[in-house]
Amino acid sequence: MKLQYISDSQGVTTGVYIPITEWNALKTKYAEIEQEETDNIPQWHKDVVLDRLASFKKNPEQAIDFDTAMNDIEKGL
Structure with missing residues (x-):
């Protein structure tokens, strides 16, 4: 291996x-x-992910790409 x-x-x-x-x-x-x-994986973790996925499916235009998210996080540091 x-x-x-x-x-x-x-x-x-x-x-x-x-x-x-x-x-x-x-x-x-x-x-x-x-x-x-x-x-x-605790059930509450699974529930959070499923809620976020449902939210994304309802409003995909509100999602941002990885680079934008990282830039926003770095600005806040």
Whole structure:
């Protein structure tokens, strides 16, 4: 498996990158792995995401792109 480790600015490992082909192979071998991804998400988190998605579908023109959002956040710092 060709994993890549992700580190923060202090060199502390904070994550692991798994190539998609290897991830798909793991999902095939361990069918329950996808279920585990959502088992630990609290229901209230899911509800917030669903509410935001419904809001977007009602008013898509109010959405802004990532760069605009980041610029707005940086202006507020």
